[in-house]
Amino acid sequence: MREVAIIGVGLTKFGELWDKSFRQLITEAGTKAILDAGIRGSEIDALYVGSMSPGRFIGQEHVGALVADSSGLTVMHIPATRIESACASGGMALRHAYIAVAAGIHDIVIVGGVEKMTDVVGSEATNILAMAADQEWEAFFGVTFPALYAMIARRHMYEYGTTREQLAMVAVKNHENALLNPNAQFHRKITVEDVINSPPVATPLNLLDCSPISDGAAALVLCPLEKAKEYTDKIVKIAGSGQATDSLALHGREDICTFMSTVRASREAYKQAGIQPKDVDVAEVHDCFTIAEILAIEDLGFVKKGEGGKAVEEGLTARDGEIPVNPSGGLKAKGHPVGATGVAQVAEIVLQLRGEAEKRQIPDARIGLAHNIGGSGASCTVHILEAV
Ligand code: COA
16 A cells, blocks of 8 residues: 555635625635645546535535536546545545555545535525434434534433533633634624524524535645655545445444544544654544534544533643644534545644644644544544654
8 A cells, every 4th residue: 555645735615605606715725725736627537416405405416527527627527436434434545545545546636525505595595414413213303413412412411410601611712812813604603602592593502603504616636655755745644534324324323422434534544644643742533512522623633522611611722732633613613615625634733744734833834634424423534744
C-alpha cells in the first residue's frame, strides 16, 4: 500500500447562500483546491464527491457526472463517483479516494463534498435529514434527528450527571471559535444563558444546541506521498483512515451513549498511524448537536466515558486546552452542509498542520484528527493527518 498525501484544499463560505447554485459551490471549492495544489486539471485521474441528498434538496441526482462536467473534467472522461453515507458522505468520499491512491489505482484524485440545503423550507429539510434514520422503526413514527440526539442527551445526563450547562458550553466554545473563521456561517458570540433560553427543539436540546441548515462545499487533492514533494514543501499525509458502522436505529444498540462506529473507526485509524489519542494536537469532531461533541471526545478516547461534559467545562477542548476541538467553529457554528462537512473538517486540519489557520491557528500542531458521523452514529469515518 502506498502512503498518501493531501496537497490541496478548497473551501467555500458556509451559510444560506441563495446567490450560489450547487454546481457553482462545488466548482468554486474544486478550483480553489486545484490552485492550492498547483496542479493542472489535466493531471487529475479521478473524482469522488460526497453528497447526502441532492435529489431531495435541489432535484438533482447523478452528481458525480454533474461535478465532473461543471469542473471541465469530462473532456478527459475520468471516472467520477458520488458517495452517499448521510452526514458522513464527505468523510466516506475521502476514504474511498484514499483507498484508490493507496492501492495504486489512481495517482492524482480530487475529492469534493457539497450540499445545498436552504432551497427547501425548514420542515422539509428536517424530513429529508430524517431519511438517514431508520425509516420503518424511527422516522415513520415522527422521530427527527434533533429528537434522536435529545434521547441520547437525556440518557447521558441520567447515566453520568452531564449538566444542561455543560451541553451549552460546547455551543459557546464553538461559536467563539467561529468568530475567527471567515468561512463560518455564524459570527455571533453566545453565552450559556443564550443557549439555555433559546427556543426548545427537542428537550433538552434548544435551537442553539443544534447545527444549522447550510449550503457549502469543500474539496481536497490527494496524491501518493512520494509524488507530493513535486508540488509542495508543506506536506500533510494521511497517517490513518478508519471506517465503521453500527445499527441504523438507536434501539439496536446496547448503549446509546457510546457510538461503537466512532470507537471502531478511531481505533483502526490510531493503529494504522501508530499513535494514541493523547498524541492528537487538534481535532475536528462531528458536533451536529452539543451532546454529539461530548460523545465524540469520549468515544475517540480523549477522555473517559462520562467525563466529556466535565472536560468541556474545564476547558480541555478549548483552543488553548490540552486537546483543542473544533477550532473551525465545528458543525455548530461553521455550519453543516451535510455532504460537505467531512471534507471541510479535513481541510481545516490540513490548514492547521500547515500553520495556515490564521487567527485560529493551534500552535505547533503536528497531528490532527477528523471525525465524521452519518446519522445518529450508524456510520463513521476517522482520518488522522500528520505534518511530514
Ligand atoms: N444555530 C444558531 N442559530 C440558528 C440555528 C442554529 N442551529 N438555526 C437557525 N438559527 C438562526 C437563524 O439564523 C435565524 O436568525 P435570524 O432571525 O437572526 O435571522 C433564526 O435562528 C431562526 O432561523 P430559522 O431558519 O427560522 O430556524 P428554524 O427554527 O427553522 O431551524 C433548527 C432551527 C435548529 C430546527 C434547524 O437549524 C435544524 O433543524 N437544525 C438541525 C439540523 C440537522 O438535524 N442536521 C443533521 C444532523 S445529524
